[in-house]
Amino acid sequence: MHRMRAEEIAQSPDMKHVTYNGKQVYIQQVNDNNTARIFPIDEPQNEIDVQLTNLYEQI
Numbered sequence: 001m002h003r004m005r006a007e008e009i010a011q012s013p014d015m016k017h018v019t020y021n022g023k024q025v026y027i028q029q030v031n032d033n034n035t036a037r038i039f040p041i042d043e044p045q046n047e048i049d050v051q052l053t054n055l056y057e058q059i
Contacts, residue, residue: 018057026040026044035051037049
């Protein structure tokens with residue numbers, strides 16, 4: 001995923017369908033080092049940082 005799109009999604013009030021390793025995730029923030037802080041929708045306590053290239057938006 002491109003950095004600009006990830007930032008748009010993180011700031012959007014609407015829920016977007018973004019996946020990481022096949023699971024739907026929520027993007028909390030985009031970091032300066034081309035990573036994002038995310039968590040699975042069904043496991044909000046499991047926050048991790050991942051490379052933006054590993055995030056996919058389902059349209």
